[in-house]
């Protein structure tokens with residue numbers, strides 16, 4: 657008996673589990689739902705019709721931005737930050753644990769982080785399904801301890817980091 661998981665959209669063999677949507681997807685629909693989420697982040701934050709400058713704070717996030725967006729010169733230029741779900745989850749957790757103000761924001765003046773709800777796991781899967789290698793973000797010290805802790809929770813309860821980031825948005829921490 658086949659007991660592999662199937663895509664929530666088409667029923668074919670699933671390639672990836674989305675903690676965000678709590679569903680399995682095949683390669684095609686995984687990519688589609690990831691692109692849709694990023695596009696929806698851009699549209700709901702009024703990023704249409706702008707030209708972009710890509711920032712490389714997080715190497716794997718940068719690789720995805722670089723894959724999706726074309727840098728152009730122009731007047732209404734917006735900086736796109738490469739911070740990921742993990743970066744924002746760490747910032748919110750540090751606010752709660754250590755009373756540290758977040759140094760990163762999802763939206764600032766002339767700046768936006770379209771990957772705030774995209775995990776590094778999803779970025780690695782996106783590129784591995786294309787047989788492309790991607791740079792890993794190296795963390796150290798407190799950030800590494802916090803992400804280790806959050807990853808452990810994520811394993812037990814997928815979607816925990818998303819919930820944390822949503823709480824951070826509601827409380828205007830990030």
Ligand SMILES: [Zn+2]
Pocket residue numbers: 663664665666667668681682683684685686
């Ligand atoms: Zn599918």
